[in-house]
Amino acid sequence: MEPLNHLESFVQSAEGGSFSAAARRLGLTPAAVSKNVARLEARLGVRLFQRSTRRLTLTEAGERFLAQVGGALATLQEAVAGLAQDDGQPSGTLKVSMGQAFGREHVLPFMGDFLARYPGIVPDWHFDNQQVDLIGEGFDAAIGGGIALSPGVVARELARIHVVAVAAPAYLAGRALPVHPAELAGFDVLLRRSSPTGRLRPWTLRHASGDETMVDLPQRPRAIFNDPEAIAQAALLGLGVAMLPMPFVERGLRSGALVRLLPEWHQDSGAVWIYYPSKKLLPPKTRVFVDFVLARFREARFAQRMQVD
Template identity: 75%
Template sequence: MEPLSHLESFVQSAESGSFSAAARRLGLTPAAVSKNVARLEGSLGVRLFQRSTRRLALTETGEAFLRQVSGGLATLQDALASVATVGGQPAGTLKVSMGQAFGRAYVVPLLGEFLARYPAVVPDWHFDNRQVDLIGEGFDAAIGGGIELSPGLVARELARVDVVAVASPRYMAGRASPVHPSDLAALDGIVRRSSPTGRVRSWTLRNSAGDEGAADLRARIVFSDPEAIAQAVRMDLGVALLPMPFAAPGLANGEFVRLLPGWAADMGQLSLYYPSKKLLPAKTRVFVDFMVERFREAGFAARMKGR
């Protein structure tokens, strides 16, 4: 039987179309992936790839071999991961993607307790404000909002997140407080540009009575990062529409004042995503259960409501 690393290198290289992309998925160097594939070809006595300086293409034999091994390899990987333990405890590298500021503020503080409970798990956490391809990039899980639930993924909702209007007490000193979302246009707006679309985000606020109004801020500053927007609010530079994960700390400690109390926009759900597998790795299962439990105990969902 071929070493599992050789088969993994072959399948990942075939699916991604390059040794470099396969190396990123596997946490290896491109040279190591290329060597693994070469050793597999040598032991089989066939050429699996046609190599050139510009592209990597499967031979006819390589295509047939990929069809034969890819499904069995995935099953074998799942089976090995599901029983990976050290001393009966879940073990292995746990690759998770999460937003930069959100991860630092809400997930990293739970790490000590998680490691104390599962010392054989090694967190490999990626802090990046983008939607990752969980399966294609080899992630065990991801935390975020607005992720398309494609086939093969499962979502566990942590909360529905509201967006609210905030400013600093010093900025609002001497200024009239808005009474309707349209009044925000008279103030300096710190607005957010969406990284995926490049457009400035706009929001329609609603209250519990069902009234609604467009919150069209006059853009004084444009940032692409919500934590940077929160910092600008602390610097008394204007008014912002912030998701509750970024607004709640400032509202709790008095750095922010809430404008238009009772008005908010629904940003959607914040969830923990992971691949749907018959044999979910133990390290992933305990991480998901731990995070869902801790967020629930902390009353996170209630804190994310702005109405």
């Protein structure tokens, strides 16, 4: 087995993108880190990095080796550092990324039960609507959608998410309800601007029979937001009709604060997943968190609640 310091130097250099970054994390000099990596390469008989004066890039062999040893090294480091409690309970800092509104509404409520069961774990939860580099940024897990399944990342589906048309009862008072998506153009509409592209997101709806149609949206919408939570709040305030994913409107629909329009029509926006590194020796803190989330979402029938068919 390779010396632990050689493997640490390799993993930290890969995650930090340079020997200097790895040296700062490990408390070594860049020369010492470079020497450790060179010795590892000599022992393995392969080049793990492409080196230049400006950057450090993993070779194909280096990427495979990182995926294989990264998780095992993290587990060994926890054992060496004595992070496991005397009673064998999982422990350590648990770094998780999740969407802001989704995390507050659907994940944060069970933190108390999770901590009661695993008091040795310290949640370090990042509420951010931006996608993260799970391995490169050192996250133990992430909850959301659209994260690239790069080598070394596993995804477990929590639910398929449907998008529906909604409005507040006060806004709908005195108005005839639409019977076809084309009629939505005659209402005040609350549109969403995509943060990555800056474009307005179109409204496409699928009927229960399978037919699809795109709504011809008005030239002058009532308002435009780049945040679905803000759109949901605007709809609750009676400002107009919105097309929103079920996680943002389910509570309002249950309470009657929102009304679903066109009940036979919806849009499929993909799935929400829990992501975590693919490691043969997954740290106990990550393993119990993933299992806990899957169990809670299953018990709450989250997948069924997010679909309207």
